[in-house]
Amino acid sequence: MKDTELYTALLGLGNDWRVTEVKLDLATKRVDVRVEAVRDREWQCAVCRQPAAFYDLAEEQTWRHLDTCDCRTYVHARLPRTKCSQHNVRQIVAPWAGPRSSFTLQLESRLIDTLKECDVTGCGRLLGISWDQGWHVVEKAVARGLARKQWRIPPYIGIDEKSFAKRHTYETLVCDLRRGTVEYVVEDRSQDSLEAYYRQFDEKALKNVQAVAMDMWDPYIAATRRFIPGAEDKIVFDRFHVTRLVTEAVDKVRKQEHKALMEEGDDRLKWTRYLWLANKENIPEWRQGEFAALRQMSLRTGRAWAIKEALRQFWDFIYAQNARKFFQRWYFWATHSRLPPIIRVAKTLKVHLQNILTYFRHRITNATAEGLNSKIQMVKEMACGFRNRTHYKLAIYFHCGGLNLYPHPLSS
Ligand SMILES: [Zn+2]
Structure with missing residues (x-):
């Protein structure tokens, strides 16, 4: 030949x-x-x-x-x-080659394969392309994928907010909990951000939404109530968000108490933060003795911790009415604890109880989409190299969008 x-x-x-x-x-x-x-x-x-x-x-x-x-x-x-x-x-x-591309289709596909495995800098080193060229491939691939995507609103949605870089700027992510994909990324975490997503669909499509998992965040609640028919039974406050709020309250109690003890020269609570915040079963064996001893002392932090631990049972119920009864007992205990951060969080949960209990019907959380969060986390870690939020958004769509990214020859 x-x-x-x-x-x-x-x-x-x-x-x-x-x-x-x-x-x-x-x-x-x-x-x-x-x-x-x-x-x-x-x-x-x-x-x-x-x-x-x-x-x-x-x-x-x-x-x-x-x-x-x-x-x-x-x-x-x-x-x-x-x-x-x-x-x-x-x-x-x-x-x-695609129009206005300086790579052949075969090379572009190889670049996409490589970019799926490593960041733009790594791909550049392996295949000898510049950083700008790498991002251009990502940008084109995402544009292709979004253009091919069939726009439908998923029946089970998760709304998640992610901070961008280390600044206090946020992106709202709309996820398809069943497919484990990010459907939509929009700047900010305002009511408008989420409404921009809902607005793309007609009433009939919006009616098909079965449940929406989210944090107890008023702008998201308002947007969902405005657009999703029957939202009051469909909003499910994320159980991990509930747990996080209670854990944060325990931490506040610990901080206050630690400060007060230190003023008296008592350092019992030093280096104990992790013990109070972790799930009991995750505490390493070598610290269990120390932790058991701490719990025996009548510390305010110990009481806050016990209240936090008790709430974990809440999620084990099968039926919402039993969970509600349990919550009422827990609420009584929490609000009589004389621990202000715990009282505050208990009251927040009570206000939102109706849509915490919807969990027992829909059984969804933002972590339902297994693997999606770790993928987003990976994108965020790579985000230290991102110079702007456009790149961050592109990377989320590229890695988590479930899009068909590859170029096809014109004939197909
Ligand atoms: Zn012509």
């Missing part, structure tokens, strides 16, 4: 194109492949796909292709231009 035939086959050029020259330069480890269009064939206008007459050849263009045995490989061609009665003179699109 001749080298030109080999590359005609490797590039998958078919009958309308042929490789006319292959040049190998071992010193620079580079292969240059020249491709020409077969002239006597039918041409199509790139816009309307109707038959059009050959007009002339455009200036030479170069595309980078997959390396050949570690040699950088470039495809060169002068693309024909056609003349269509409607669209006048237009350049045809090369079958081996």
